[in-house]
Amino acid sequence: MCLGIPGQIIEFVDDQNNLARVEVSGVKRNVNVSLLRGEIGPGDWVLIHVGFAMSKLDEREAQETLKLLYEMGRAYQDELLMLEKSQLE
Amino acid sequence: MKFVDEFRDGDLARRLCSEIDRLSRGQSLKIMEICGGHTHTIYKHGIEDVLPPNIDMVHGPGCPVCVLPMGRIDDAIAIARQPGVIFVTFGDMMRVPGSKSSLLDARAEGADVRFVYSPLDALKIAHQNPDKQVVFFAIGFETTAPSTAVTLLRAQAEKIKNFSVFCNHVLVIPAIQAILDSPDMRLDGFLGPGHVCMVIGMRPFAFVARDYRKPVVLSGFEPLDIIQSVYMTVKQLDEGRREVENQYARVVRPEGNLKALEAMEKTMEGRPFFEWRGLGFISHSALKLRPEFAEWDAEKRFEVPGIRVADPPACQCGEVLKGAIKPWECKVFGTACTPETPIGTCMVSSEGACAAYFNYGRFSLAAQRNRLPVIDLTAPTGANLKDS
Ligand code: SF4
Numbered sequence: 333m334c335l336g337i338p339g340q341i342i343e344f345v346d347d348q349n350n351l352a353r354v355e356v357s358g359v360k361r362n363v364n365v366s367l368l369r370g371e372i373g374p375g376d377w378v379l380i381h382v383g384f385a386m387s388k389l390d391e392r393e394a395q396e397t398l399k400l401l402y403e404m405g406r407a408y409q410d411e412l413l414m415l416e417k418s419q420l421e
Numbered sequence: 422m423k424f425v426d427e428f429r430d431g432d433l434a435r436r437l438c439s440e441i442d443r444l445s446r447g448q449s450l451k452i453m454e455i456c457g458g459h460t461h462t463i464y465k466h467g468i469e470d471v472l473p474p475n476i477d478m479v480h481g482p483g484c485p486v487c488v489l490p491m492g493r494i495d496d497a498i499a500i501a502r503q504p505g506v507i508f509v510t511f512g513d514m515m516r517v518p519g520s521k522s523s524l525l526d527a528r529a530e531g532a533d534v535r536f537v538y539s540p541l542d543a544l545k546i547a548h549q550n551p552d553k554q555v556v557f558f559a560i561g562f563e564t565t566a567p568s569t570a571v572t573l574l575r576a577q578a579e580k581i582k583n584f585s586v587f588c589n590h591v592l593v594i595p596a597i598q599a600i601l602d603s604p605d606m607r608l609d610g611f612l613g614p615g616h617v618c619m620v621i622g623m624r625p626f627a628f629v630a631r632d633y634r635k636p637v638v639l640s641g642f643e644p645l646d647i648i649q650s651v652y653m654t655v656k657q658l659d660e661g662r663r664e665v666e667n668q669y670a671r672v673v674r675p676e677g678n679l680k681a682l683e684a685m686e687k688t689m690e691g692r693p694f695f696e697w698r699g700l701g702f703i704s705h706s707a708l709k710l711r712p713e714f715a716e717w718d719a720e721k722r723f724e725v726p727g728i729r730v731a732d733p734p735a736c737q738c739g740e741v742l743k744g745a746i747k748p749w750e751c752k753v754f755g756t757a758c759t760p761e762t763p764i765g766t767c768m769v770s771s772e773g774a775c776a777a778y779f780n781y782g783r784f785s786l787a788a789q790r791n792r793l794p795v796i797d798l799t800a801p802t803g804a805n806l807k808d809s
Contacts (some may be wrong), residue, residue, distance in 0.1 A: 335642065336616055336672075364541060364571065366680070367567060367680045368678075369680065379672055382539045383538060383540070383541050383568065384568045386678060386681065387674070387678060389671055390670070390672070393671035394671040398428070
C-alpha cells in the first residue's frame with residue numbers, strides 16, 4: 333500500500349489534468365503529476381504511488397548512497413586485511 | 422532503474438552487518454520499523470537472518486490496512502450494501518474481516534464492490550456511471566492522503582455529484598508518540614517510514630530525538646536501505662548522538678512535498694480522535710474531510726452504523742501492531758489464522774507483519790530461534806545501550 337514504483341517521464345499528455353506518460357519497467361501508462369508541477373520534465377525519474385508522481389528521484393543521491401555503501405564495504409575489508417597482516421606478540 | 426540491483430548486493434549487506442555487529446558490541450537493541458513496507462522487505466529478503474542476533478527488529482503500526490478497527494470495516498460494508506452504490510477500494514481491503522463479514526462477502530451477496538489502483542480510477546467510475554453513487558474507501562497514511570486530496574479537488578472542480586470519499590486516512594506521528602508513551606515499550610531507535618517522509622519531510626520526527634532521546638533514520642525500502650539504516654541507528658547510539666537522519670535522500674527532501682501538504686490542507690482536517698486497532702483511541706491521529714467538502718463526504722451522505730466493535734478474543738493483532746509480541750507468538754497464527762482465512766488484519770495485507778512472516782516462510786526459522794532460551798552473558802542485566 334505504501335510502496336512506490338520508480339518510473340521515467342516520457343511526455344506530458346494532458347496539461348489541464350496534469351497527466352504525464354511514464355514508463356514503468358517497460359510498461360507505459362499515464363500518471364498524475366500535479367504534486368510535482370514545475371519540478372519535472374521528460375527524462376526525469378519519479379516515484380509513483382497510487383497513480384500519482386510523488387517525488388522526483390534523485391539519481392545523483394542514489395549513486396552517492398551506493399558509493400558510501402561500497403566505500404564502507406571497502407574500508408571494512410581493508411581493516412580486515414590489516415588485521416590479518418598484523419602480527420602482535 | 423539500474424541501481425535497484427545494486428541496492429540488493431548481498432556481499433555488501435553482509436559487510437554492513439559485520440559493522441553493525443562491531444558497533445553494537447553484543448548489546449541487545451530493539452529497533453522499530455514503523456512502516457509495513459519495511460516489514461515486507463525485511464521478511465521477503467530475510468534481513469533478520471543476516472543481522473546480528475542481538476539486533477531485534479520490532480514491527481510497528483505502519484500498515485494502514487492493519488490498524489483500521491473492525492467498526493470502520495462494518496461501516497464500509499454498510500455503505501457498500503446500500504442500493505445504487507458502487508463501492509470502490511484498494512484491493513488490500515477486500516478480505517479484511519469486519520465483525521460479521523468482509524467486503525468480498527458483501528460482493529458475493531450482490532453489492533457492487535470494485536477494487537482499483539488509484540483514487541482517480543474511482544472518479545472515472547463515477548464519470549462512467551452517472552446514475553450510481555460511487556464511494557471511494559480512502560485509507561492510508563500521509564503517503565496516500567494527498568492522492569485522495571487531489572482527487573477531491575478534481576471532483577470539486579468538475580462538479581461531480583455522484584462521487585464521495587469514506588475517509589480513513591491516519592497520521593503516523595501521533596501513533597509514534599502513542600508507542601513512545603506506552604509503558605510496556607522499550608525501544609532503542611526507529612526506522613522512519615520513507616514514503617510518509619517524502620510527503621511530510623523530516624521536521625515532524627524531531628521530537629523523537631529531542632524529547633525521547635531516540636535516534637530516527639528515515640529509510641528506503643530496498644534491502645540495503647534497511648540494513649544501512651540499522652547501521653546508522655546503531656552508529657548514533659554508539660556515538661551518543663540522537664538525531665533524525667535521512668538515509669533515503671534520493672526520494673525524501675527535508676521539507677517534504679509542499680504541494681501534497683497543501684492539497685491535504687485544502688481538503689482535510691484532523692479528527693479530534695480516532696480508534697486504532699491495538700493502540701486504542703489516539704487524539705488527532707486521523708483526517709476527515711473539511712466542511713467545505715461535505716458534499717463529497719460519504720459519512721455525511723450515508724447512514725453509517727459507527728459502532729465500536731471489540732476484536733475477536735483469539736486475535737492478538739493489537740499486540741503485534743504495538744510490537745509487543747511477534748506474529749508467531751499469537752495463538753492462532755498459521756493455524757486458525759492464515760492469509761486465506763484471516764482472523765485479524767495483520768494477516769490480510771501483504772504489509773501486515775503476520776502475512777509477511779507467513780508468506781515468506783521465515784516463521785519456522787524465526788520461531789525456532791526465538792524459542793531457544795537466550796542468556797546473554799556479556800551484557801549486565803537489562804542493559805540497553807545508553808539508557809536515556
Ligand atoms: S495471527 Fe492473525 S489474529 Fe493473530 S495477530 Fe496475526 S493477524 Fe492477528
